[in-house]
Amino acid sequence: MREALGKGLLEIGAKYNDVMILTADVGDSTRASYFRERYPDRYFNVGISEQDLVGFASGMATMGLKPLIVNFGMFLLRAWEQIRNTVCRMNLNVKLIATHTGFSDSGDGSSHQVLEDIALMRVLPNMRVVIPADSYDINRSLEKVVTSKGPLYYRIGRDYSPPITRDIDYEFEIGKAQVLTDGDDLTFIGAGVPLFDALQAARDLKRLGISAAVVNLLSIKPIDENLIEKYARKTGRIITVEEHNVYGGIGSAVAEVVISKYPVRIKMVGTNGFGRTAKNHRELLDHFGLSKTALVNSAKEIVFV
Numbered sequence: 001m002r003e004a005l006g007k008g009l010l011e012i013g014a015k016y017n018d019v020m021i022l023t024a025d026v027g028d029s030t031r032a033s034y035f036r037e038r039y040p041d042r043y044f045n046v047g048i049s050e051q052d053l054v055g056f057a058s059g060m061a062t063m064g065l066k067p068l069i070v071n072f073g074m075f076l077l078r079a080w081e082q083i084r085n086t087v088c089r090m091n092l093n094v095k096l097i098a099t100h101t102g103f104s105d106s107g108d109g110s111s112h113q114v115l116e117d118i119a120l121m122r123v124l125p126n127m128r129v130v131i132p133a134d135s136y137d138i139n140r141s142l143e144k145v146v147t148s149k150g151p152l153y154y155r156i157g158r159d160y161s162p163p164i165t166r167d168i169d170y171e172f173e174i175g176k177a178q179v180l181t182d183g184d185d186l187t188f189i190g191a192g193v194p195l196f197d198a199l200q201a202a203r204d205l206k207r208l209g210i211s212a213a214v215v216n217l218l219s220i221k222p223i224d225e226n227l228i229e230k231y232a233r234k235t236g237r238i239i240t241v242e243e244h245n246v247y248g249g250i251g252s253a254v255a256e257v258v259i260s261k262y263p264v265r266i267k268m269v270g271t272n273g274f275g276r277t278a279k280n281h282r283e284l285l286d287h288f289g290l291s292k293t294a295l296v297n298s299a300k301e302i303v304f305v
Contacts, residue, residue, distance in 0.1 A: 001156040002099050004135035006031025008142040009068070013039050019066045019146060022046065024053045024075065030099045032070040050075050054082040054094070061092040066146060072105070073098030073114040073155065080120060087151045088124045095146060096121075097154045102192065102243030103275050103284035104157035113275035113284075119248025121153040122221045128152045128174060129220040131191035133164040137218065140165075141172040148174060155192070157243075160281035162196040165216065177224035183213035186299055187231040189254050190241030191217045193281070194290045198241050201295035208296075210303055223253055229261040237302045238266045243290065246270040267302050269295065 013019055013035055022044045027033040036043040046053045050071065057067035069076070076083075076098055087094045098117060105112040122129045130145055130152060132138045138156065145154050152174075170178050180195065181202055188198040195216055202212040213231055217224070232238060238258065240251035251268030258264060271288050278284045285291060 001132075001135055001138060001161045002031045002158055004138040004161070005097065005099065005142070005156060006034035008138055009035045010038060012143055012146055013042065016066060016146070018064070019068060020044065020060055021068050021070055022053055022057050023070050024048055024050050026072055026075075027070070030070045030072070050079040051082050054079040054087060057094045058086045058090070058092050061094050066093065066095075068095045068097055068146060070097045070099065072112065073101035073117050074105075074112050077114065077117060077120065084124055088126045091126045091150055093149055093151075095152050095154060097156070099156055100158045101155045102157060103288070104160060104281050106278045106281045106284050109277035110274040115243070115245045115271050115275060117153070117155065118220060118242070118244050118250065119252070122253065123248070126151050128222065129155070130174065130218060131155045131220060132218065133192055133195050133216050134161045134166070136163070136165045137172070140170075141218070144172055144174065157193055158281070160193060162193065164195045164199065172218065175219050175222040175224060177218055177227045178216045179227070180214040180216050183211040183235060185211045185235055185303060186237035186239060187213040187215060187235045188239050188241055188295070189215045189217055189228065189231075189250070191220065191250060192243055194241045194243050194285065197285070197290060197292045197295055200292040201299060204292065204296050205299050210299060212299060217250060220250060220253055223257060225257050225261065228254055228257045232258050232262045232264045236264050238264060239295070239298055239302060240266065240268045240270070241290065241295065242270040243285070244270050246272055265302060267298055269298055
């Protein structure tokens, strides 16, 4: 995902002279450094000082520029106060591009794995939250995110990026979800890497006589209330899947819609604690119950129990 991000930023830099990239000493790790090599006068490294990073970007936004903060998701949380009080209260045109989110920084352990950011960002007034499923979703969405007005949190992983949307043709729109596969008995709703396992689970469930839809939520805030209600009515059962704590994340966001529109049974699949060190991203997804097998079992429970 970070490779797609780095290359995408180069294309955007060529089209928009007012785009500025800011980071806190992680340009190489996030691939923001690609932008630095081509547009050094529009690239700023403030050092390991995330609060200053947000303040610097906010000042640029007040001058009519398009500042993009590119940093590890975990370390952006150090500047949550500045994001709240400056970016969101003033409704500034600052984009927060968070890399290495979820379990994707597997080797560095729980200190670097961010499993609380969706909850913390979606609660902020004026903040929007977008989570591309894979590198193809980054290619669809990045320019529209950058050229949109106002604060936005854009959440991506590191390297592991299975091809979830490669063979699906749709146009990204903030506030809209996309159906990856249709179904009648239950609906998986999620965002990011876990959708790969949701699609595999849907294929396995089909062999068991269970028809499962899979929805790529993409836009967590604003959320696609109409599509969520449609599939609540159509399938009567929802399983949310997220690389995040189950408290306040995608499951909570979906439940808020369902309870007011058309209450159905919901099972939330995610984490409820911190991460851990592992040899790779895939190992952590399996360990924390975000595997195809775990999702098939969850589906059986919600359908047959």
